[in-house]
Amino acid sequence: MSAKNLDSKGRFRARTVGFRVSPEEEKLLNSAVALSGLTKQDYIVKRLLCRDVVVQGNPKVYKALKNQLAEVLGELKRIENSSVVNDELLSTIQLITATLNGLKGDKE
DSSP: OOOOOBOTTSOBOOOOOOOOOOHHHHHHHHHHHHHHTSOHHHHHHHHHTTOOOOOOOOHHHHHHHHHHHHHHHHHHHHTTTOOOOOHHHHHHHHHHHHHHHHHHTTOO
């Protein structure tokens, strides 16, 4: 039998929880995870237990922000002549805004 692996708080996580999501939900979840700087497991556990997800600025988070903003810009250019904006794009913009507001702190 292999040695028990403990997490950073000394907990032994021996239970597996799984669930299915749609492709759209997966994309939103992956975006939120990338922008949080956490692992997918840590992000999901925090959200399920109604705990705050505190984003710590690091190169991984800044790269995710850059990539998300590039995707949003591409989507906005695509729909420039149309007045139709899908809910997924609006959710992504709200997530980016919340992340950026959290990164700049309470100075304002």
